[in-house]
Amino acid sequence: MSATADFVPSEIASDARTARRERWHTRINRVAGTLDVLGIGWLVPILRLAAGDDARQQGRELWRSLGVPILAIVLFLAAWGWLAPKVQTSLGALPGPVQVWAQAQNLWAEHVAERAKERAFNERQQKRNAAILAKNPEAEVRMRPYTGKPTFIDQIFTSLKTVFTGFIFATIVAVPLGVLCGLSVSFNAAINPLVQIFKPVSPLAWLPLVTMVVSALYVSSDPMFPKSFLISAITVTLCSLWPTLINSAVGVAAIDKDLINVGRVLRLTWPKKIVKLVLPSSLPLIFTGMRLSLGVGWMVLIAAEMLAQNPGLGKFVWDEFQNGSSESLAKIMVAVLTIGIIGFLLDRIMLALQASFTYGMVR
Secondary structure, X not given: OHHHHHHHHHHHHHHHHXXXXXXHHHHHHHHHHHHHHOOOOOHHHHHHHHXXXXXHHHHHHHHHHHHHHHHHHHHHHHHHHHHHHHOEXXXXXXXXXXXXXXXXXXXXXHHHHHHHHHHHHHHHHHHHHHHHHHHOOOOOOOXXXXXXXXXXXXXXXXXXHHHHHHHHHHHHHHHHHHXXXXXXXXXXXXXXXXXXXXXXXXXXXXXXXXXXXXXXXXXXXXXXXXHHHHHHHXXXXXXXXXXXXXXXXXXXXXXOHHHHHHXXXXXXXXXXXXXXXXXXXXXXXXXHHHHHHHHHXXXXXXXXXXXXXXXXXXHHHHHHHXXXXXXXXXXXXXXXXXXXXXXXXXXXXXXXXXXXXXOOOOO
């Protein structure tokens, strides 16, 4: 009787541990796809190790998803550091990882110092205005904007604002045109030659035309946006709308014809048919096109900013190239790595949005 009494609690405890482990496994499986889309799928084997899974199997998975990429990066940095001093340029040896990291820290320190100057400038204005209002409460006071030079961090945000503006314009134009191309064979036949002609055109060819058109039409004594910003954004739009247009057309054309027939049977209006049937069925390919368009736009932006002198990362690279100081090469390398990292993050953001809106994890 005593043995049975001792056995039952231990069996209950074992069942409880098994149920708890199964709940953990369910939660981990639920978030595994999301973590993978966000680029942090290496957290999954760590979570499974914590849940009590086989250590050897999860260790192999952790090595594949985290160890191998880290090893590849370390080998790349080692090769870079070894080869860089051997490459001599007009400005000296090519900077290695140490020099590039030092310049990255300097650029951040410059940003912090510039923001401190801006705060001090605004505080002086506030004190001066407070003194004026103390003497005359009805006096008119104003805050002048800080006119210091943009820092590297400021230029990153300028580039992001520009590329998203161009990307949004491109999406607004490309998705409706793509839907029409997918729904109408005649409209697709009319648009397709234009797409094939303009799709390969380089941003360097568009830029002079866009510059002249914007300069002629955008005439204002108090413009809402700088001309250089508009020129860069429109150039991004013209070069990045084609992947979204093509993928939208393909996605709509590939819709199951039975769905279209259901819409006819239900006598759905065109707006309802597009919203209820066409867009939900073609969203995966539309998002694929948008993802490609954002990547193209980010690449085009750097060249556009160089020539349009929009104060973003492209202008930063061009200014450092023209500067020709001993630190310029390292700063350009910082910009190159920053452009690559931001491009990767933008792609992951679009991938996460695609997974959220299409109810499927896309790797």
